Amino acid sequence: xxxVADIIQRESCFQPGSTLCMGCMESIAFQNIGKLTxxxxxxxxxxxxxxxxxxxxxxxxxxxxxxxxxxxxxxxKSFGVIxxxxxSAPGVAEGIRDTADMLAxxxxxxxxxxxxxxxxxxxxxxIGLRTLLMxxxxxxxxxxxxxxxxxxxxxxxxxxxxxxxxxxxxxxxxSELVDGNPATPLxxxxxxxxxxxxxxxxxxxxxxxxxxxxxxxxxASSETAVVFxxxxxxxxxxxxxxxxxNLARLSCETGFFPCFVKEKGQKxxxxxxxxxxxxxxxxxxxxxxxxxxxxxxxxxxKTDTFCMRPGKEAMMQKIRGWIQNHLDSLNxxx
Amino acid sequence: xxxVETGAGAIYEKAINLEKVRxxxxxxxxxxxxxxxxxxxxxxxxxxxxxRSVIFGGFPITPSTKWLETVAxxxxxxxxxAKQLKLLEAEHAVADYLAGAAAACRDLIxxxxxxxxxxxxxAESVRSLGASGLGxxxxxxxxxxTANYPLCIEGDPSDTLAHRDSGWIxxxxxxxxxxxxxxxxxxxxxxxxxxxxPVMPGYYGIKDSHKSSRLLLEADRDIHAFQxxxxxxxxxxxxxxxxxxxxxxxxxxxxxGYKIDQKQRMENVFKVLPKIGKLFEKQFKRPGLEFVxxxxxxxxxxxxxxxxxxxxxxxxxxxxxxxMQEKLGIRIGVLAARLLTPFPAGEYSRLLKRAKGVLVxxxxxxxxxxxxxxxxxxxxxxxxxRPAIVNCFAGxxxxxxxxxxxxxxxxxxxxxxxxxxxxxxxxVVHEGRIEWQG
Ligand SMILES: Cc1ncc(C[n+]2csc(CCOP(=O)(O)OP(=O)(O)O)c2C)c(N)n1
Ligand code: SF4
Numbered sequence: 060x061x062x063v064a065d066i067i068q069r070e071s072c073f074q075p076g077s078t079l080c081m082g083c084m085e086s087i088a089f090q091n092i093g094k095l096t097x098x099x100x101x102x103x104x105x106x107x108x109x110x111x112x113x114x115x116x117x118x119x120x121x122x123x124x125x126x127x128x129x130x131x132x133x134x135x136k137s138f139g140v141i142x143x144x145x146x147s148a149p150g151v152a153e154g155i156r157d158t159a160d161m162l163a164x165x166x167x168x169x170x171x172x173x174x175x176x177x178x179x180x181x182x183x184x185x186i187g188l189r190t191l192l193m194x195x196x197x198x199x200x201x202x203x204x205x206x207x208x209x210x211x212x213x214x215x216x217x218x219x220x221x222x223x224x225x226x227x228x229x230x231x232x233x234s235e236l237v238d239g240n241p242a243t244p245l246x247x248x249x250x251x252x253x254x255x256x257x258x259x260x261x262x263x264x265x266x267x268x269x270x271x272x273x274x275x276x277x278x279a280s281s282e283t284a285v286v287f288x289x290x291x292x293x294x295x296x297x298x299x300x301x302x303x304x305n306l307a308r309l310s311c312e313t314g315f316f317p318c319f320v321k322e323k324g325q326k327x328x329x330x331x332x333x334x335x336x337x338x339x340x341x342x343x344x345x346x347x348x349x350x351x352x353x354x355x356x357x358x359x360x361k362t363d364t365f366c367m368r369p370g371k372e373a374m375m376q377k378i379r380g381w382i383q384n385h386l387d388s389l390n391x392x393x
Numbered sequence: 394x395x396x397v398e399t400g401a402g403a404i405y406e407k408a409i410n411l412e413k414v415r416x417x418x419x420x421x422x423x424x425x426x427x428x429x430x431x432x433x434x435x436x437x438x439x440x441x442x443x444x445r446s447v448i449f450g451g452f453p454i455t456p457s458t459k460w461l462e463t464v465a466x467x468x469x470x471x472x473x474x475a476k477q478l479k480l481l482e483a484e485h486a487v488a489d490y491l492a493g494a495a496a497a498c499r500d501l502i503x504x505x506x507x508x509x510x511x512x513x514x515x516a517e518s519v520r521s522l523g524a525s526g527l528g529x530x531x532x533x534x535x536x537x538x539t540a541n542y543p544l545c546i547e548g549d550p551s552d553t554l555a556h557r558d559s560g561w562i563x564x565x566x567x568x569x570x571x572x573x574x575x576x577x578x579x580x581x582x583x584x585x586x587x588x589x590x591p592v593m594p595g596y597y598g599i600k601d602s603h604k605s606s607r608l609l610l611e612a613d614r615d616i617h618a619f620q621x622x623x624x625x626x627x628x629x630x631x632x633x634x635x636x637x638x639x640x641x642x643x644x645x646x647x648x649x650g651y652k653i654d655q656k657q658r659m660e661n662v663f664k665v666l667p668k669i670g671k672l673f674e675k676q677f678k679r680p681g682l683e684f685v686x687x688x689x690x691x692x693x694x695x696x697x698x699x700x701x702x703x704x705x706x707x708x709x710x711x712x713x714x715x716x717m718q719e720k721l722g723i724r725i726g727v728l729a730a731r732l733l734t735p736f737p738a739g740e741y742s743r744l745l746k747r748a749k750g751v752l753v754x755x756x757x758x759x760x761x762x763x764x765x766x767x768x769x770x771x772x773x774x775x776x777x778x779r780p781a782i783v784n785c786f787a788g789x790x791x792x793x794x795x796x797x798x799x800x801x802x803x804x805x806x807x808x809x810x811x812x813x814x815x816x817x818x819x820x821v822v823h824e825g826r827i828e829w830q831g
Contacts, residue, residue, distance in 0.1 A: 101408075103632045105493060106640075118641040130403035130636040134394050137405060139632030141496050142640035144517050147489035153479070154448070154493025155632055158501065161447050161477050162633070167413035169394070172633060190489070193482040 061098075063271050069097035070126045072104075072138040077123035078114040082303045084290035085111045085206050087264045089123075092175075092204065095274050096138075097126070100173040103139040103159075105151035107187065109179030110213050110292075111206055112142045135170055146187030148176035149194035152201045173278055175202040180221045181211040184247050188220075195254040195283045202277045202284045205247070207261075207316065208292040216295040220245040223315060224381055225374045226351050228295075233354040238374040243381045247287065248319060249388055252327075257282025259327075260320040263289055265307035266331055273320050282323065289316035297350035309345040314382040319389055327392035334386055342378060343367060402637030404630045411500055411626065418444035419474035420613035421467065430608040432601040435569045436506060436533050436594075437463035439576035441473050442613045443620060445529075446502040448494040449478040450487040452511065455546045456598030457535035460506035484511040488518035488532075495527040495591075496639055499627035502529050502580045508598055509537035509552045516559070522591055523560020524655055525640070526629070528583035530591035531576065532561065536704070537598040538758075538790045547791025548597030550703060551757035553733065554764040560655065561593040562662055563733040564682070567705045569606045571680075572596045574673065577616055578682050581623035581669050587661040589629075595733075597704045599791055604705075611677060619676050623669060659735045666732065684737035685744065686729040689714055694747050696726035698806055699780070701741070701769055702754035703730045706794040710754075713799050721807055730765065741772035748780040750810035752802055755819075756788040762819050770816070781809045784819040797825025 071093030096102040106112040115123040162168040183205040231240040277284035321327030346352035347365025451461035538549035583592040630637040673681030707729040755763025766784035783806040818831040
């Protein structure tokens with residue numbers, strides 16, 4: 060395990076110049092993943108269509124991917140990236156992986172190659188769930204990163220299968236009849252574990268050491284590694300500047316997005332969140348700063364704290380119930 | 394390691410040693426051999442005999458399944474050395490997988506076969522790949538009616554014709570030997586540096602995919618010599634040997650530039666294809682790729698009535714022409730379409746300049762005059778003396794084109810020539826009768 064202090068000195072394959080929103084967690088995640096891939100192996104990423112693609116591969120803007128201003132002198136530092144279609148990053152990565160493995164088998168490859176797929180949660184868990192699960196099922200040794208921002212951000216913040224209950228999205232508007240999204244999210248961690256992934260984790264740059272150590276392990280996994288990265292979306296979640304990392308931390312501590320890691324054959328671990336609801340910060344603290352929850356939570360001007368709006372017990376109870384159920388089911392894996 | 398900068402990033406020249414790939418190939422045929430094979434097996438053998446062909450993907454659908462089964466059998470026997478056949482969960486996944494493999498190393502050939510709704514299931518990826526510049530992908534389309542309602546598993550080119558704008562070079566084959574020969578030449582065309590466009594060779598399901606006949610299997614060594622003379626290492630980086638980005642986004646003011654480039658690469662097929670065909674013919678003493686197969690055609694193009702169609706039924710047409718010529722007292726010529734996309738309108742226009750009538754046989758459902766009908770009409774538009782163009786639909790869903798059907802279509806065309814009508818309403822002909830008129 061490399062030291063975090065050393066990792067941050069490395070050359071990232073994600074450079075400044077993307078058009079991701081200011082304050083987008085994806086940018087922080089990519090910079091750090093990029094550093095972790097500077098490990099002596101040639102790196103290839105397959106991207107789905109998502110903010111992390113359209114805002115980083117837009118020509119003639121500088122392509123944000125790549126190590127530095129010029130192409131590296133050494134092949135093992137070089138970086139290849141492909142965007143094919145919305146939902147297929149794991150499948151494309153599988154083709155790359157197999158090709159590299161076949162070349163290696165023939166003695167035709169001059170060094171090791173690491174392959175990762177990156178998509179949004181819509182790409183991976185909605186339209187691309189089949190590919191995701193089947194790639195895992197085939198035990199393809201790639202690392203799959205899924206950026207979880209709960210919505211189809213790129214098309215204007217629509218509801219997706221990971222949208223939190225009660226959240227207002229552009230297709231689950233709040234009205235007198237409904238309090239935003241009525242559904243509870245897909246248990247993507249449970250699904251990927253059940254599909255047989257060699258390594259499943261949920262990490263956040265808000266917990267940098269855990270993030271670095273976990274991603275490093277994922278990249279070294281001999282089977283499919285799946286890394287979910289909850290990514291507060293400043294524009295879609297509608298929160299103020301400077302809140303990104305704070306909200307990412309709270310999203311874990313309140314139980315919305317528990318940090319988690321499980322290697323095949325070993326017990327999983329839930330991190331940075333207490334299983335006892337009484338010991339967790341109130342969910343209002345996470346929801347309050349986001350306008351997508353304003354119909355449910357408001358700031359009490361007297362106490363300067365976030366609290367539930369009157370009459371919203373049912374939806375708040377639904378959210379708490381979902382969080383507890385999800386934590387309990389994750390706990391079964393620990 | 395030497396680094397070479399290109400317009401699309403750097404290539405690290407020694408990252409992949411292609412000589413090792415070549416050395417890992419074991420021959421399926423040490424010398425030229427005669428085999429009994431159906432169309433699917435012939436297509437599979439061709440796919441397996443190329444040393445660059447290392448990665449295969451597949452998902453079963455009738456009538457292309459036997460290609461997959463044959464590749465599976467040969468790969469698992471180890472006869473052709475180290476090859477990878479990936480059995481994926483759906484056709485869309487196959488196309489995505491091939492996209493990754495083809496982009497990983499532009500010097501390898503990756504292939505699959507599919508049919509009908511299988512091709513439609515891939516559509517999103519197929520259309521993206523058509524524009525990708527990845528000319529090292531072979532998608533063998535075993536023609537079958539599409540779409541369902543009703544489901545029909547027999548040979549009908551509506552699947553391939555629905556993808557005429559998907560950006561692929563499309564070549565139609567008829568007969569087992571031609572299927573084999575076409576697949577051997579296809580990557581030379583697709584991977585040519587001026588073309589870099591994936592190729593979709595196709596043949597009729599059931600009528601050719603399931604019909605067995607004699608196949609001359611060439612020695613792998615000779616196939617390699619032929620391909621090596623035409624395929625050079627890619628001048629653009631792949632994901633493995635390069636520092637590069639593929640599949641960017643652009644805004645509208647740049648988009649058209651990409652499309653011009655795509656169009657130009659496709660146009661270059663007209664220049665390169667005949668050269669490949671001639672080299673093939675020189676080496677293997679059989680006809681190589683050509684725009685149009687002149688099954689029965691005079692050197693001076695002097696025909697009164699030209700029959701244009703696709704696939705194995707054109708052989709039946711040719712066998713009937715002598716009797717029909719005598720009966721009607723006219724000269725009849727028969728052309729089978731080979732290159733579907735890009736459509737060689739110029740070639741048809743040259744060939745049809747002396748015809749008085751053209752019978753276009755469309756075997757795929759179309760609301761207008763038929764896919765082939767429209768293209769042939771366009772090809773004849775600039776002629777000084779335009780022939781009467783008669784569009785018949787026949788053989789849809791793989792129906793048999795009986796002698797009586799051919800006779801009726803020919804009679805129908807010669808009636809139109811007599812009346813002087815230049816463009817008659819399309820008709821559907823079955824078992825010797827006009828069943829419907831547009
Ligand atoms: C087949 C297909 N359907 C729909 C789209 C439109 N589309 C592009 S990106 C996107 C949303 C992506 O959502 P997600 O994967 O969650 O990533 P995010 O935008 O949130 O980063 C959609 C719906 C598409 N590109 N392809
Ligand atoms: S919309 Fe959201 S996910 Fe997309 S770039 Fe902006 S902050 Fe990031």
